[in-house]
Amino acid sequence: MPELPEVEAIRRQVRRVVMGGRIHKAMVRRRDVVRDRSNHRKGRLFTKDLGRGQVVDSVERRGKQLLVGFSDGGGMVVRLGMSGRITLEDGSKRNPVVAHQHLVWMVESPRPSQSPIRMSFIDPRRFGGVYLFGSVEDCRERLLTGLGPEATSIPGTRLHERLGRTRRMVKAALLDQSVLAGVGNIYADEALHSAGVHPERAGQSISLVEAEKLAVAIRSTLKRAIQAGGSTLRDHVLPDGSPGAFVGEHRVYGRGGKPCLACGKELEMLQIASRSSIFCPRCQR
DNA sequence: CTTGCGTCCTGCTCGC
């Protein structure tokens, strides 16, 4: 579910709460959400390697992926998939029964005399998962290969050059993480509408001027969404339990058949790259 | 090499 703004909003809360804390317990309820892509010790990782004994050294993000670095140089990449989320709770209280709570970490609070933190990975659909890595290089090689530039800071010229390489529809290209990292279905539709670009246009046909406009739209849409804590449609909840407030700002996503907020024309829907796409036939050319 | 489609899962909403 989460796209870049949701993951970034989650990252900020996780970082603020667990950074510098030591993981003293890690529980795997469902082992198939922990995936090993390392070349060593195949199949024997799990609890031990989920960071137990490690201090959380960094909490970063690349595209839609969350990177948690440990004090021994290793770490884990958390992919939330469609329905994944991270929760942070007071670890001194009883763990309430939560469906699909696949992984649980108990982290000593980095602040003295504060309760430990219970961090959980919850994912009903299990399209997400946690990938462990032994070093930063290991992480780059196995998990971050092929990712395009960060959508939050993509320059227009760079976007133009990337879109120019493909004949695919621009909407499909924006969803491709190797073209641009972080944009998903919601923000692709929002940015295309904001820039006045029709989603079915071939990537190659986008002019430099249009690419500049699209890049501005992508960056500003993502920035505003991050500030709002992302878009809560159904699953997305921030680690502290609060929802993301950006849904109210959607101008096209989820509004098929309704009037365009810019011109009043009825918004149309079509399938692109097997994803529903909403656009304004008048504003987007 | 590039591109499009099916698939992995569960849960919710809508229409009959």
Added chain:
DNA sequence: TGCGAGCAGGACGCAA
């Protein structure tokens, strides 16, 4: 009220 179809924020493997 009940029930099945369809749809959902993502990404990978495969086939043409």
